[in-house]
Amino acid sequence: MINIFNYIDRPSPIHRLTGATKLVCLLLWSFAAMLTYDTRMLILLPVLSFVMFYISRIKLRDVSFMLGFTAVFMVLNNVLVFAFSPQHGVELYGSKHVLFGLWGSYVLTEEQLFYHLNLVLKYLSTIPIVLLFVCTTNPSEFAASLNRIGVKYTVAYSVALALRYIPDIQREYHDISQAQQARGIEMSRKQSLSKRLKSASAILIPLILSSMDRIETISNAMELRGFGKNKNRTWYMGRKFSRLDILAMAFCALLLAVSLSLNVINGSRFWNPFV
Numbered sequence: 001m002i003n004i005f006n007y008i009d010r011p012s013p014i015h016r017l018t019g020a021t022k023l024v025c026l027l028l029w030s031f032a033a034m035l036t037y038d039t040r041m042l043i044l045l046p047v048l049s050f051v052m053f054y055i056s057r058i059k060l061r062d063v064s065f066m067l068g069f070t071a072v073f074m075v076l077n078n079v080l081v082f083a084f085s086p087q088h089g090v091e092l093y094g095s096k097h098v099l100f101g102l103w104g105s106y107v108l109t110e111e112q113l114f115y116h117l118n119l120v121l122k123y124l125s126t127i128p129i130v131l132l133f134v135c136t137t138n139p140s141e142f143a144a145s146l147n148r149i150g151v152k153y154t155v156a157y158s159v160a161l162a163l164r165y166i167p168d169i170q171r172e173y174h175d176i177s178q179a180q181q182a183r184g185i186e187m188s189r190k191q192s193l194s195k196r197l198k199s200a201s202a203i204l205i206p207l208i209l210s211s212m213d214r215i216e217t218i219s220n221a222m223e224l225r226g227f228g229k230n231k232n233r234t235w236y237m238g239r240k241f242s243r244l245d246i247l248a249m250a251f252c253a254l255l256l257a258v259s260l261s262l263n264v265i266n267g268s269r270f271w272n273p274f275v
Helices: 019-034 039-056 060-084 088-093 110-136 139-148 153-182 193-224 243-266
Strands: 098-103 106-109
Touching: 019 039, 019 110, 019 139, 019 243, 039 110, 039 243, 060 110, 088 110, 106 110, 139 153, 153 193
Parallel strands: none
Antiparallel strands: 098 106
C-alpha cells in the first residue's frame, strides 16, 4: 500500500523534537525559501533538507509516491511558465543572452533557464521538509504540543484527528480496491488508463459512506465522553521543550535571517549573476 502523509516511527533526533517545534521550524524554513530567489540560498536549503532526511532515517522509498507526484507537477509548472511567459527571466534580470531560437517568438535564453532553475530549487527547498514534517510527527504528540503553546485543545485535537484519518482513508481505499478486484473488476496496469480511472471511481461511493460512518462513530464517542466541556485537558503524549528543540528553532530562525539579509544585500529578492 502506498504511503501518503503517514507518520513513520523511527529512532532519530528529528523524531525526538516536539510537534510544535517541527511546526515552527517548517514555517521558518518555508518563509526562508519563499522570500528569496537567491540561488545560493536555494541550493543550501535542499542540501540541508536531504541531510535532515538522512538524520531522520526516513528512506526515499517511504515517500517515493509523493516525490514522484511532486516531480510531475514541477515539470508541468515549468513547461506552463515557459509556454505563457518565455521572456519572464529576461524581464527579471534585465539582460538577454539568446542560446537558440525555438519557433516564432519563442527563444531560449540564459536568463529564462536560470529562472527555471530557481523554480526547481524552490520546490526542492520546501517539499522535502514538508514530507519530513508529516512523516516524523506523531499526531497525538503534535496536538499536545500545540495545546502547550496556546492553541485551544479542541482545535489541536481536531488537527490530530485529521492527520490520523489520512492513513485510515488510505487503508480503507486499499481494502475496498482489493474487494472490488476479487469481484472481477480489473484495476491493474493491464487495463487502459481510462478504464482504470473508471474502476477507481467506483470505489469513491463506498469510501465516502464508510468515512461518514467512521466520522459519526468518533463524534458520538467524543460527545458521550463530554469532549470540550472543560477548558483544559491532560495529554498522554505531552512533552516539554528540550535543548534540542531550542537549537532547532534557533537554526531555522537563522536561515530566515540569512534569507532576508540576502534580499537586502542584493537589493531585491533576485540574485542577478548576469550583471
